Amino acid sequence: MRFEVNISILFKEHPFAERFAAAKDAGFSAVEFWWPSGENLGEIEAAIESSGVEVALFNFDAGDMAAGDRGLAGDPERYERFLENVPAALELAEKIGCRKLNALVGHELPGRREEQLELAAQNVRYAAGEAEKRGIGLTVEAVNTFENGAFLLHTTAQGMEFVRRVGRENVGFQYDVYHMQRMEGNLIANLRANIAGISHVQIADSPDRREPGTGEINFARVLAELEAAGYKGHVGLEYNPTGEDTLASLDWIPGASRSGDADLNSLGL
Template identity: 40%
Template sequence: MKLAANLTMLFTEFDFLDRFEKAAQAGFAGVEFLFPYAYPAAQIAERLDTHRLQLVLHNLPAGDWAGGERGIACHPGRRGEFEQGVASAIAYAQALGVKQLNCLAGIVPQGVERARAHDVLVANLAFAARRLKDEGIALLVEPINTFDIPGFFLHGTRQALDLIAETGSDNLFLQYDIYHMQRMEGELAATMAANLPLIRHVQVADNPGRNEPGTGEINYRYLFDRLDRMGYTGWIGCEYKPRTTTYDGLDWLAQHGVPSTH
């Protein structure tokens, strides 16, 4: 099992650039985070090299995050901004050795019909998937629950699979976040088994609370075993909010049979 520490949510008691060292000290071989764009790529690359970490995932630029935007891929009138973001993401991915990027669909803008948002999203995903394929990078798309982010356009597995099919791209895949999909639809193991060829990245957190595995209703020991038996070979991103501190909560790893080097 390959676990990646999500540095946007873990080790937040430390400055961002210090979290790479903390993740390595905790036994993680990989890391992920929302965005790299606030830092020079060379600065992040130095942390990765020093601590022998692989950066397994980050997102395309997602608009005004501090202002509440959660992606612009479904926003009419911002195609140019989206395309510029794809170029920026590719530049960072190449500098940091990242082989997959996630696209956040976004919240449907007020006054925009869903059909229009859908058409814009399909066009943007097709564009991004094509550009990333040229660079040997996979594009992922992630359904997110609408309890945490009301109005988020993409909120279910079937919807994501239909979008992938509609683009006609062979370079667009599913990022399956177990926490989000438990909240929206359940049927976790069956859904992952049925769609494993299209699942390139899995993320974990428990429900309720979005805390570490073992703190809620999701049977992660069962799901980890099922993923192994399914033959899933991708990374599992630890995108949860520690109940207290990251280090205090890491005993979930041993409790779920995860090796000390993960």
């Protein structure tokens, strides 16, 4: 099992371009991030190269996340912004060697759910076709509605059905343990039932989205189940650190398990 850190939510003690090196200094060989709105992409490319970290995944443009946006692909009024971002995101992915991008489909509008799902599928299908030409895969994820509003996909079943609707071999489901615990629980049963379609995993503890060990999820069991099921992808740490101290929030994962294959028995869970 390989852990990596989402530097859009961790290492906020540093300017964004410096977080790649901070993650490396903390012992991680890989990172992920949300679409870096407002950042200089050339500076990001340089920061990634100088730090030597792998980028396991990043998001397509999801709109103004700070203002509450959670994706554009299913938005009838703004989906063109998603389409415009596709070539830019794929170009960045190629330059930094990232082989996986995540697409957020956005919020449901009253009375327009089916229309939006079809629109989102059409747009993700287009992005997948462009990504396939470059040997890049895509993921879509389900997100909890408690903190994120009426997100179109908010259960494992909905996410997996959407992947089937898109119908492209290079599109998989991103299983976010935190979001799915908030929405439906039954983590191990759902992982067992859907592992073949899961291409990326993210974790945070519930209900406060803090580091593992601070909430109700039995991560020792969940991670052991992932490993037993043969999951070979990265596990992204996507949580808000307790006390806003990233390094302190990593005490549960010893340095030797932060880079390469982790020894689950060594984790403080």
